[in-house]
Amino acid sequence: MASSEVDQKFLGKLAKAVETDNPYLAQALFRILGLSINLSSQLISARKQRRLDSTQAPPLDLYFHIIWLSREGLVLLEQYVIPMVGKYVELKVLAYKLRASFYHIFVLFHNTPPVSTMAFGTPEGQTNPTMPGLPPNRVDKGKGVARDGEDGSLTLQPPHTLEGGPVGPPPGFGPEPPTAFLLKPGDYLPEAHRCFQEAVQLAEQLLWGSHSLRLSVKTEYAAFLYECVHDTEGSRKLANNTIAEVYNATEGVDDDMFNDACELVAVLTKMGKRGLGSSTTLRSGGAQGSGSGTHGTPQAEPTTTTATTTAPPGMI
Structure with missing residues (x-):
């Protein structure tokens, strides 16, 4: 993965090697190396917590950090590294491999629909489709709202126009994954697969x-x-x-x-x-x-x- 020790070794070595020839490329590689080292500890924590209790997803802040680091790494790669690796053999393979790695993380933690046990899951016991921990919404059978009449009896009155359906959930608790504000939800599996195939082809050729x-x-x-x-x-x-x-x-x-x-x-x-x-x-x-x-x-x-x-x- 983008956090592997082998990839980190090559990132540091190649960044140092191109520093004189292309300082901007070297700077981008060093930034990706820093992201990778940080990301490594986050991924290890997420996997450890998943192994300890497979019914509970890791904390949201851990997911946020993983997705954010991966997104930033991908942006650096696609904007500042991949366009400049044409003449570097090992660096070209590494750049395309890292791109596949970041998409791999998106598939693991953020894919819609989920394809991995590492994806953010719905906590057990959540019975309401929109608000965690709330009972299911009662179905309105068209009988209006029961109110007290002047004589103390109950009367049925049509609902007020401003008394519409249930209040929507706050951001981060709707049908979209909580990490949607960091990365657009979607199926990243085909793109990740294509990136891996391209990286493998380059590795075999070079x-x-x-x-x-x-x-x-x-x-x-x-x-x-x-x-x-x-x-x-x-x-x-x-x-x-x-x-x-x-x-x-x-x-x-x-x-x-x-x-x-x-x-x-x-x-x-x-x-x-x-x-x-x-x-x-x-x-x-x-x-x-x-x-x-x-x-x-x-x-x-x-x-x-x-x-x-x-x-x-x-x-x-």
Whole structure:
């Protein structure tokens, strides 16, 4: 996701690399990095609270913060970054991946209709469609309003023209989601899917199979397919194919990228087994060095490699 450690590493590194050549682009990248670090803690809090009590949605202020940070990150990307990444290979892939990531967050937390358990839900016990906690509105059967007559008896009088239907709910409690003032409600799933497909295509064209940024794109896309599109088989297939690409890659990587690749392979291995029995295994081999300070394609054993980065959506 836009909050992953791999993406944050590349954001900082690439922002520093283009600072002399394009200071405005570097400034936008550093701002997105700051948003990403802030967003990371918010997403972790939302997922933890959802795991602790799946019947209750996280606090509104947490939702507001997540949607606002994601919206601001997307605006920065589309206005100040994507138009200027044409000549930068890794930065181009990262920019398109981050755009898909922000749309992924919109689908998780703000989509209409909801497609994820992370979406803002109606609290249990809400019986009134417009006002939480109120009983259902009584149906007017056309008998008017009962009032006391002059002799003390009850008489039926037609309702006054100013005594119309029930008072509407205040902003934020109507049929639209409470985050509607931050981001227009709508179905963001098709756009998110298109953005992921474009990012994957760029990653496959511009980066080699064991590049950790390419793995980050494929890992989040597999998570998106699983938790938003609900395509379990497609998610498993993508995860397993990505692992095969890593094993077949011949390019060397430095120590840092090698460690990131090993961690992402461990996550992909778990994704490739979701919904299957424990007997499913994947082939693996030993890592081969390709020179001083570099490694060959990571060949980590799934049973011994432990992911230390924050797991992507759908894995926690």
